[in-house]
Amino acid sequence: MSIMRNNSELLSKDVIIANTLGLHARPAAEIAKLAKKACKGVWISNDSQTVDASSIIDILTMGCGPGSRVTIKIDDAGDMAVLDAIVKLVETGFKEQTNNA
Amino acid sequence: MPETEMQEEIRINGIAASPGICIGKAYLVDREGVDVVTKYRIDEKKIEKEKKRFRTAVRNAQDELKAIIDNTPEEIRQHTNIFEIHVALLKDKMLYGKTLDIIEQEKVNAEWALKSVVSEAKTIFRNMDDDYFKERAADIVHVSERIMRNLVGAELVDISEINKRVILVAHDLSPTDTSQIKLEKIKGFITDKGGKASHTSIIARSLEIPAVLGLEKATHLIRNDDLIIVDGKQGIVIINPSEKSLLEFEELRGRYEEQKALISRSGQAPALTKDGIRMEVMGNIELPEEVVSVMDYGGDGIGLYRTEFQYLSRPYFPTETELFDKYRDVVEIMAPKPVTIRTLDINGDKAVSYTVDSEEDNPALGLRAIRYCLKKPDVFKTQLRAILRASAYGNVRILFPMISNYEEIIETKNILRDVSEELYKNGVPFKEDIEVGIMIEVPSAVILSDIMAEEVDFFSIGTNDLIQYSLAIDRGNRKVAHLYQPFNPAVIRMIKQVVASGRDKGIKTYMCGEMAGDLLAMPILLGFGVDELSMNPQSIPAAKQMIRMLDSSEMKVFTSEVLKQKTSKDVLALLKSAYGSLISDHVYAEQQP
Structure with missing residues (x-):
């Protein structure tokens, strides 16, 4: 049991979806790919729901358009690197237009 | 096969959409196109x-x-x-x-x-x-x-690996469904919806698979693995047939196959009328593989190569190279016989997946065919380049669908010119004097055919759409399907007008709709002077046989009689009384059980 557990502030970050299309299939796939690297759960939530960040389908069901605010949350402080990576990915607009090699 | 429970035979009638008889196991496909899935418990x-x-x-x-x-x-x-x-x-x-x-x-x-x-x-x-x-x-x-x-x-x-060939039973089949089906596994088609001119029917006929459509309740009456008989000529489906029916239809099937073999043997010779006029009889194809059946049945070329298939059920548009390879295959095999490639005729029911912009309320009157292509010049140019490049390998004609006004021809030809100049600059070989034609399938094109003839090398009358648009009949709608009348005097007059306009301006008129393969229509088409017919490959031998029995000068007289008729029924009655027995006695020796 980590003492960090109760401090959800530290384990979550808010981001604004900056890319032009919102959380569509490719961004969702990229988030899910990162989230799968986490040891424990990674979650994304908006005003209405919280979904499993490692599932593309789950992320898509949120229907997050451009400009919407989401909170990304990890269950375990050990996954802080994953959280940061996802936040960075979202903030840089998923490097849209370029292809992932 | 254990026959523990005897089930009663059920006969249902539908639209005879593709001739032939098949007997086999039913395979149900549900509405969504996903196979019907059975649920069973796992230990x-x-x-x-x-x-x-x-x-x-x-x-x-x-x-x-x-x-x-x-x-x-x-x-x-x-x-x-x-x-x-x-x-x-x-x-x-x-x-x-x-x-x-x-x-x-x-x-x-x-x-x-x-x-x-x-x-x-x-x-x-x-x-x-x-x-x-x-x-x-x-x-x-x-x-x-x-x-x-x-x-x-x-x-x-x-x-088991044996006898996996089944009869497909579906509520309706979209072109996307049919493009995904492994057709070699299909013995026959049965659907609740659809009519004689529906896509399923066309596919079934071109692949010579028996089909009965518009059965309304087939999917409710038939269960997976039921034994069924499909008679695509009479439009009958028999579920759980009795032994007597099985014998009867097995015999009929044999006779039908024999007949078919006999007719196709006479297909290779040219179709000359009694007075020595040669009518070119060509085949319509959708898949490159169908070239084989056009040749087997003695087609004088490809009068209509539908190109939509390569755009279906795939996530991106085909590349120029992909298209070129397919076209070249067909063109090379047929050379020196002509191959008429119709450019993309996409409509509501044949949509490229992932390019769904928005649903149209009325796709038949919407952004389809040439309208779509002019709106998407990149897609269009890719196809034109592929066609032009293929033209270096044989005898290619290019055909533009759904032309409804004069400007469309001009605009289309400008794009074609741009593309050919570009190829020329890059030293890519193509046929510089390629024949360019338009489909006459919208009533406005019939009316303006005299003006349009000045801009093109040939006309091709697409009767299916022309009938649909001029009689205002949705050919897939069962409620009005009976009003879809190829022999409506209005349709006949339009055909006459188009041929006459073409003749005046010195261009040829072809026909590539369903009507071109209808034996009863031959006397009229010959009489008006249609220069070439294109049909489903397996209709070629019978059409040629029919032409050989007609005299074109007599037909001219006969058509003046036809033009006096007031209703579709009258026209049909006249045709049947004059040529019905000729067809049944000499072209098809009609088999009756």
């Missing part, structure tokens, strides 16, 4: 094995997709993005994990578990407001169908 001890079966199917699906990505040329790699997402979706928790959970918890087979997961996901997506997200249901369906195929495929091998 506690076999759960792990079932889960493994699912994992294997997913792995195979993954390999298939990866192969597609690897085989995609570098320059269009960005389009394979969607496949990469599909690969990721295959292992997605919601799909993969949940299916495995359901197999475990509910102790059901993998197919059923997958189907229930997918239908739940579909519902969630379909209820979303945003169109983009709504469309994502299609991705999930694609992915799950791929897994499903692998699941079922693996099972088929287990059960």
Whole structure:
């Protein structure tokens, strides 16, 4: 049991979806790919729901358009690197237009 | 085959959409195009094995997709993005994990578990407001169908490898469905919806598979694996046939096959009328493979090569090279005989997936064919380049569909000119004097045919659409299907007008609709002076035989009689009384049980 557990502030970050299309299939796939690297759960939530960040389908069901605010949350402080990576990915607009090699 | 329970024979009547008789097991396809999935319990001890079966199917699906990505040329790699997402979706928790959970918890087979997961996901997506997200249901369906195929495929091998040919029973089949079906496995088609001119009917006829459509309740009456007889000539379907019926239809089937063989042998010789006029009889094709049947049946060329198939059920537009390869195949095989390539005639029911802009209320009157191509010059130019390049390998004609005004011809020809100049500059060989023609299938084109004739090398009358547009009949609508009358005097007069305009301006008029293959129509078409007919390949021998029995000068007199008729019924009666017996006695020796 980590003492960090109760401090959800530290384990979550808010981001604004900056890319032009919102959380569509490719961004969702990229988030899910990162989230799968986490040891424990990674979650994304908006005003209405919280979904499993490692599932593309789950992320898509949120229907997050451009400009919407989401909170990304990890269950375990050990996954802080994953959280940061996802936040960075979202903030840089998923490097849209370029292809992932 | 154990016959423990005797079931009563049921006969139902529908629209005779493609001739021939087949006897076989029913295979139901449900509305969504996903196979009907049966649910069965899995024994506690076999759960792990079932889960493994699912994992294997997913792995195979993954390999298939990866192969597609690897085989995609570098320059269009960005389009394979969607496949990469599909690969990721295959292992997605919601799909993969949940299916495995359901197999475990509910102790059901993998197919059923997958189907229930997918239908739940579909519902969630379909209820979303945003169109983009709504469309994502299609991705999930694609992915799950791929897994499903692998699941079922693996099972088929287990059960038996013999006699897997089935009769397909569906509520309705979209062109996308038909493009996905392994046609060599299909003995016949049965659908609740659809009519004689529907896409399913055209496909069935071109592949010579018996079909009865518009049966309304077939999918309710027929269960998977029921033994059924399909008589596509009489439009009868018999479910659980008695021994007597089986014998009767088996014999009929034999006779039909014999007849067909006999007729096709006489197909190779040219079709000369009694007074020595040669009528070119060509074949319509949709798939490059069909060239073989055009040749077998003695076609004098390809009068209509429909090019939509390569645009169907795929996530991106075909590349110039892909198109060129297919066209070149056909052109080279047929050379020096002509191949008439019709440019993309996309409409509501033949849409390229992933380019769905928005649904149209009335696709037949919407952005289709040349209208679509002029709106999407890049898509259009890619196809034109492929056609022009193929023209260097044989005798190609280019045909533009759905022309409804003069400007469209001018605009289209300008684009064609741009493309050819570009090829010329790059030193790419093509036929510089390629024949350019337009489809006459919209009433306005008939009325303006005298002006339009000045701009093109030939006309091709597409009767299916011309009838639909001029009589205001949706040919797929069963309620008005009876009003779809090829012999309506209005239609006949239009044909006369088009041929006359063409003749005046010194260009030829061809016909490539269903009517071109209708034996009863031959006297009229010959009389008006239509220069060439193009039809489903297997209709060629009979059409040639019919032409050989007619005298064109007599036909001219006869058509003046036809033009006096006031109704479709009168025209038909006149034709039948004059030529009905000729057709039944000499062209087809009609077989009656």
